[in-house]
Amino acid sequence: MENLDQTIAQIRAGNSDLYGKIVDEFEGKVRAVVAAMIPDPNRIPDMTQEVFITAYRRLDSYRPGTNFPAWLSTIARNVAQNERRRWYRQREKEAGFKAEAIHCVEPQIDRVMDDMPEDTLDALKDCVSRLQGKSQDVMQGFYYKDQPLVELADRLRITENSVKVILHRARQAIGSCLQKKGRCHV
Amino acid sequence: MSDDLDENRLIEDYLDGQLGDAEAECLMALLEKSDTAKDRLALLAVVDRLLRASRQKPVSGERVMKALRKGGAFPACAPKRRTSVFGMTVAILVLILLVAGVVALWKVSVAESDRIGANLKLVQGDLPLVSRLQAVGRRPAEAGTPTVETPENAVQTEPIPIIIKALPDSAFQDDSPPPVGDGSDEPGFVAPPKAGTYKTDEAGKRKKGGVRVIGAMVPTRSRDLPKGSVLFVNLDIGASQHGVFSSGDLEVLLRELQERVGLTYRLETRSPDEVAADPERSPVLYVSGYYHFSFTPEQRKAFRKFMLAGGTMVFDVGLGSKPFYDSARRELRIMFRDSSMNRLDPAHPLFWSYYDLAKERSGGLPILEGITVHCRTVALVSQGGLVAGRRSEESVRLGVNVAAYVIAWRGWVKSERIPAVEIQESKKAYFDRLRIGQVMVGGDWKPRPFALPMLLKTFSQKTAVSIQSAIREVSLTDPGLFDLPFLYLSGHEGFRLTKAELYALSKYLESGGFLFAEACCGRSDFDQAFRIELKRVLPDSPMVPVSPDDSIFTEPNRVKRMTVTPLLSGRLGRAVIEPRLEGVKLHGHYAVVYSPYGMAGCWEMSQNPYALGYNDSEAIRLGQNILMYAVTY
Numbered sequence: 001m002e003n004l005d006q007t008i009a010q011i012r013a014g015n016s017d018l019y020g021k022i023v024d025e026f027e028g029k030v031r032a033v034v035a036a037m038i039p040d041p042n043r044i045p046d047m048t049q050e051v052f053i054t055a056y057r058r059l060d061s062y063r064p065g066t067n068f069p070a071w072l073s074t075i076a077r078n079v080a081q082n083e084r085r086r087w088y089r090q091r092e093k094e095a096g097f098k099a100e101a102i103h104c105v106e107p108q109i110d111r112v113m114d115d116m117p118e119d120t121l122d123a124l125k126d127c128v129s130r131l132q133g134k135s136q137d138v139m140q141g142f143y144y145k146d147q148p149l150v151e152l153a154d155r156l157r158i159t160e161n162s163v164k165v166i167l168h169r170a171r172q173a174i175g176s177c178l179q180k181k182g183r184c185h186v
Numbered sequence: 187m188s189d190d191l192d193e194n195r196l197i198e199d200y201l202d203g204q205l206g207d208a209e210a211e212c213l214m215a216l217l218e219k220s221d222t223a224k225d226r227l228a229l230l231a232v233v234d235r236l237l238r239a240s241r242q243k244p245v246s247g248e249r250v251m252k253a254l255r256k257g258g259a260f261p262a263c264a265p266k267r268r269t270s271v272f273g274m275t276v277a278i279l280v281l282i283l284l285v286a287g288v289v290a291l292w293k294v295s296v297a298e299s300d301r302i303g304a305n306l307k308l309v310q311g312d313l314p315l316v317s318r319l320q321a322v323g324r325r326p327a328e329a330g331t332p333t334v335e336t337p338e339n340a341v342q343t344e345p346i347p348i349i350i351k352a353l354p355d356s357a358f359q360d361d362s363p364p365p366v367g368d369g370s371d372e373p374g375f376v377a378p379p380k381a382g383t384y385k386t387d388e389a390g391k392r393k394k395g396g397v398r399v400i401g402a403m404v405p406t407r408s409r410d411l412p413k414g415s416v417l418f419v420n421l422d423i424g425a426s427q428h429g430v431f432s433s434g435d436l437e438v439l440l441r442e443l444q445e446r447v448g449l450t451y452r453l454e455t456r457s458p459d460e461v462a463a464d465p466e467r468s469p470v471l472y473v474s475g476y477y478h479f480s481f482t483p484e485q486r487k488a489f490r491k492f493m494l495a496g497g498t499m500v501f502d503v504g505l506g507s508k509p510f511y512d513s514a515r516r517e518l519r520i521m522f523r524d525s526s527m528n529r530l531d532p533a534h535p536l537f538w539s540y541y542d543l544a545k546e547r548s549g550g551l552p553i554l555e556g557i558t559v560h561c562r563t564v565a566l567v568s569q570g571g572l573v574a575g576r577r578s579e580e581s582v583r584l585g586v587n588v589a590a591y592v593i594a595w596r597g598w599v600k601s602e603r604i605p606a607v608e609i610q611e612s613k614k615a616y617f618d619r620l621r622i623g624q625v626m627v628g629g630d631w632k633p634r635p636f637a638l639p640m641l642l643k644t645f646s647q648k649t650a651v652s653i654q655s656a657i658r659e660v661s662l663t664d665p666g667l668f669d670l671p672f673l674y675l676s677g678h679e680g681f682r683l684t685k686a687e688l689y690a691l692s693k694y695l696e697s698g699g700f701l702f703a704e705a706c707c708g709r710s711d712f713d714q715a716f717r718i719e720l721k722r723v724l725p726d727s728p729m730v731p732v733s734p735d736d737s738i739f740t741e742p743n744r745v746k747r748m749t750v751t752p753l754l755s756g757r758l759g760r761a762v763i764e765p766r767l768e769g770v771k772l773h774g775h776y777a778v779v780y781s782p783y784g785m786a787g788c789w790e791m792s793q794n795p796y797a798l799g800y801n802d803s804e805a806i807r808l809g810q811n812i813l814m815y816a817v818t819y
Contacts, residue, residue, distance in 0.1 A: 035236055053250065056254055143238065
């Protein structure tokens with residue numbers, strides 16, 4: 001966004017409607033940070049909204065001339081961390097082990113996020129598009145078309161275990177691809 | 187190779203949401219021993235989450251703007267409310283229906299409670315934290331948008347603060363005649379030393395009177411001082427108090443802190459009225475002197491607020507001068523009428539937060555007294571001169587410990603954002619059924635005042651049994667002890683029961699009473715004292731570990747493994763342990779259950795950096811089990 005600081009100055013001066021543009025511009029970045037850090041994907045939209053509401057309320061603390069995306073990202077991390085804590089505290093018995101496992105790797109998740117490229121969701125799209133053959137089919141079917149593993153196995157005429165292995169490798173490949181992109185940014 | 191395959195399979199199943207209980211345990215065990223596995227799971231979990239997020243519809247600017255308007259961020263744009271006669275009528279009808287519903291629910295819960303614990307009596311009590319508890323206990327599925335409601339912000343991002351009852355303004359007034367004169371004619375007064383008395387040689391490392399002397403006593407030049415943010419604010423309470431010390435001694439301490447610990451902080455001097463209320467700007471208020479002093483009611487109120495918000499006050503009695511010591515105690519008593527000042531036990535973190543003084547000091551530990559609120563010592567009085575007086579290695583080590591303690595707590599409060607806030611106590615009374623006695627013994631016997639109410643709230647939600655509580659502070663010799671089916675004993679410090687208390691507790695337990703005791707923050711002084719005293723209470727019934735198969739660990743929650751605080755994890759070498767409870771069985775069931783590790787901090791959802799205890803959710807689950815055991819056996 002051109003003249004970001006100017007837009008923020010106008011918002012501070014009372015032209016609050018311009019804030020919608022800021023949201024549209026940075027929504028993807030914020031959603032990526034929130035999504036990577038919170039365990040419950042259903043809460044992503046609410047938490048993303050909350051980040052922008054918090055940022056609006058604290059807009060006075062942003063210093064023009066500094067890095068606005070980084071400032072916003074810090075707020076996103078704080079909001080996500082709060083949500084994460086809340087989720088662990090309130091988790092039900094059934095989710096106990098799952099939550100425990102994720103709780104155990106929280107520091108590593110935060111480190112992984114540090115290595116991600118700034119435009120994470122765009123980079124992810126690119127990484128997914130590089131997958132080929134069955135990996136691409138499985139990835140699209142599982143994540144974008146909500147097809148269960150059994151259905152995918154049936155359609156691709158392979159066993160369910162093979163689908164899981166393909167999915168696993170595809171995730172690993174995407175992870176490496178994202179990490180490489182993150183390093184390139186640095 | 188097969189290990190690798192297993193690891194992959196576990197991680198795959200985890201990500202696909204197909205992990206069974208047994209497999210989940212295997213995964214946990216794997217993660218505990220392998221950092222590589224943690225890294226792999228973390229990367230794959232992030233990829234999985236990003237993939238799920240990438241297909242979600244973006245949150246539009248329009249949606250956020252709508253939420254902001256709804257939340258009142260733009261008052262000018264907020265829709266105006268219209269009140270009509272029809273609307274008012276509907277509102278009144280809804281209110282009547284709600285009241286009728288609440289009464290009906292109350293009746294149902296009375297019947298339910300009676301079924302579970304027929305011996306529990308109905309009394310009136312007071313639960314001032316209902317709104318907070320409701321917010322805490324809300325389940326994720328029910329919490330559509332906000333988790334905790336605050337008046338000004340419908341979308342809550344801050345964790346729940348520690349809540350303290352507010353004192354009325356009148357509480358900050360003197361209730362006893364103020365000291366007459368400056369105290370210089372009183373017994374125990376020690377005059378400030380004259381300039382030059384304590385000068386050492388240039389090296390500043392000479393032994394003097396058997397004590398290693400640190401730092402030359404020449405005035406410090408400002409350019410030699412560490413920079414960085416402010417740690418100490420030297421409170422200027424009158425020029426006559428200082429003699430030649432105060433800021434000079436603190437400067438030595440700050441330099442030592444920089445050299446030894448690598449932390450760079452600086453010092454400021456301000457008058458009591460200039461102190462910033464924000465502990466971030468002035469974490470420690472340091473007050474030293476020799477003569478009587480007093481604060482105004484406004485200053486007392488401001489200092490109390492400062493301490494509850496995360497700040498610390500240190501009163502350093504110059505050369506043990508009694509008038510200053512008496513004034514410090516008097517001021518703290520007025521500021522904290524709801525807490526008592528206690529001598530800090532050897533297990534207090536101030537004695538080991540950086541240097542383990544108990545091991546290193548041959549001449550015994552220094553006498554420190556403090557006021558502790560929710561496990562944090564917010565005010566400290568040093569009788570023998572904390573940094574003032576001799577600039578000995580021992581004094582500096584104690585000073586470094588104080589700084590480490592304050593910095594650790596400051597970081598904790600900042601990261602968790604759980605400063606204490608004051609509330610006005612609710613006047614509303616509730617009909618309660620489970621009567622719990624908080625046992626008053628020596629020392630800080632109520633370190634976590636809201637732990638039990640919060641646990642009871644989660645218990646009611648977990649078991650769908652509405653149990654409101656009446657928590658009564660009770661001494662063991664109180665005749666009403668036998669009306670209380672459940673006693674809770676907690677604390678930090680050691681204690682000793684009188685013969686009358688021993689007899690009463692023994693009779694109480696033999697008659698079917700239940701005692702749950704807990705070493706708050708896992709403090710060893712309390713632990714040792716409790717074991718000794720319990721042996722005196724029930725000499726023929728030793729305390730034994732509660733078996734993992736006992737219903738205490740299985741009903742209503744199956745608690746097999748618990749994560750622990752970083753400090754306990756460091757001591758045990760493991761982050762996850764089997765829960766540890768001990769108990770005494772009388773007539774076939776546990777009459778005493780004891781946790782040597784801290785749980786109450788977790789029930790308040792604000793465990794602290796110096797706690798040897800469990801983490802939040804696990805301790806709540808175990809606490810629910812203990813309550814269930816107590817009300818059903």
